[in-house]
Amino acid sequence: MAHLVAVLALEGAIAFELGIPARIFGNAKDDAGRPLYQVATCTLDGGPVATSADFRIAVDHGPELLERADTVVLPASHDSDPDLADAPFTPELAAALRRIRPGTRLMSICTGSFLLAAAGLLDGRPATTHWRYTELFARTFPKVLLDPDVLYTDDGDILTSGGVAAGVDLCLHVVRRDHGSAVANAVARNCLVPPWRDGGQKQYVEAPSPVTSGGTGTGTAAVRAWALEHLEEPLPLRRLADRAGMSVRTFTRRFREETGASPGQWITTQRTERARQLLERTDLTIDQVARRSGFGTGTSLRLQLRGRLDVAPSAYRRTFRTPA
Template structure:
């Protein structure tokens, strides 16, 4: 294949549908990746759906899903997505995964990106692919997952975990969050934002899945931290303190911290840092501002502070991030590589 042909090749996503598949999650990759286009309107991804034997599978909603591909589709995939299915959360490290599924996954090329939605993380864990690695799953089955796979570093508070070549998401709509994240990682925020608008979903959601865990419904008179989060987003370049945020919410520090974590799924400090990282990423991708000015506008004060936070969260420096995603701007229409993680 010529270099020109290779550069024009679309990223191939293979979705592996298991028996008992959940139809909503099965459709997420096609909807999200299928809406990603370059500046000329050309699709950036090719999405195919396959099964372990090429035959139809039952959905958990009372109908069958007929597919056009068998497990051979996994051999040419750049990304393999596993949506959840009814039996997923019953597998264990001791029992492993069924032989037909193991054979199908054995066709995946080394280096292929693996993605699971919701309880499909059980399949990756039972196959030994998550040992010693961070991952997440739906909060309702988190304790079962932890008991079944003690070697996996489970974090049930987040919407998704990106560990480079293996990514896992929490339940249902978190699969949309993860796919949008991948589009952003591959092609930059402008393309991902365009996809989100087409799908009528937010480009990213604040906090983690802890905010969705069942809790007693608060009384209508109980104050919320939402107005303070909106207020803080307009002042990210200012040195906001926890005391200032609590004062704006008219709560004590203790009450504000507890209520913020209940509503956003994380602490005020971590939330603030995450929002500043998102702003810095946007400025690095869409502007030519000097790193010092990006750091100032994002609220990190100095380039060194921004550098430390980006290395901690993303594994790359601001300069390296900008070099990677400069090629991902819509005007170029090129497929960006994943940033190299810091040593």
């Protein structure tokens, strides 16, 4: 039976965040094309709720859905600049959350983490929320181990994400955790979103849009696309800058403006993702994976995975290897 994901829609639900679980989990399928998740939406009383846009939504389920869910998702439920200190943690919401079985996986998107925190479910545990409200969150819930910068947090059975698109990253992370990179990447391709952004990436980079002159293409996208095809080769900064037709200084500045990372950081992230895919989907040795992903040696690959994922390549393969 497919894993049941219950999405709790509250009054004032933000439509984009509300639709993320259905879009991501609903696209996850096995090799035979069978759905891996069943996604259903419920409200506190089974009736329609208003969204933050100019329409209401009607659902087929009430809070009883939470009793049999394997995963429960709380999306954001407020408008653009709410007074979140007065977020409506009502007796009805408290009663609905008590229906959730022990061990059920809980996820929040954007400011949905305020509701989990208000219920006491995040005390002593890592969490994040939309960057705009992190100071308020920290003041309101001092017992929560708030990480204000990251895209999402994963503490096993409780996961939280930052604002808006970070909810996409979180759901893809869960698909990858459940079924491996091949399934998650297929979902990402179908939804036309990046297949993987590490949860430790900063959720917000306040940088101006790169300026171009004369309408000519002076960005770094073409070089990034080329680099993805040549990750196994040495990619020094000078080589990348020359390919872009820029000085090293200009290339580095524009690369950071467009990606939020330095060229070296970005390449290491892409090589790590390549290594993850090879570990999951091939029988290559650790040294072969290291060479094909651009890390050169098994020792270098081990250091990178330890530093980024806190796991050795062999242990990662045992945990996440996609079944044949």
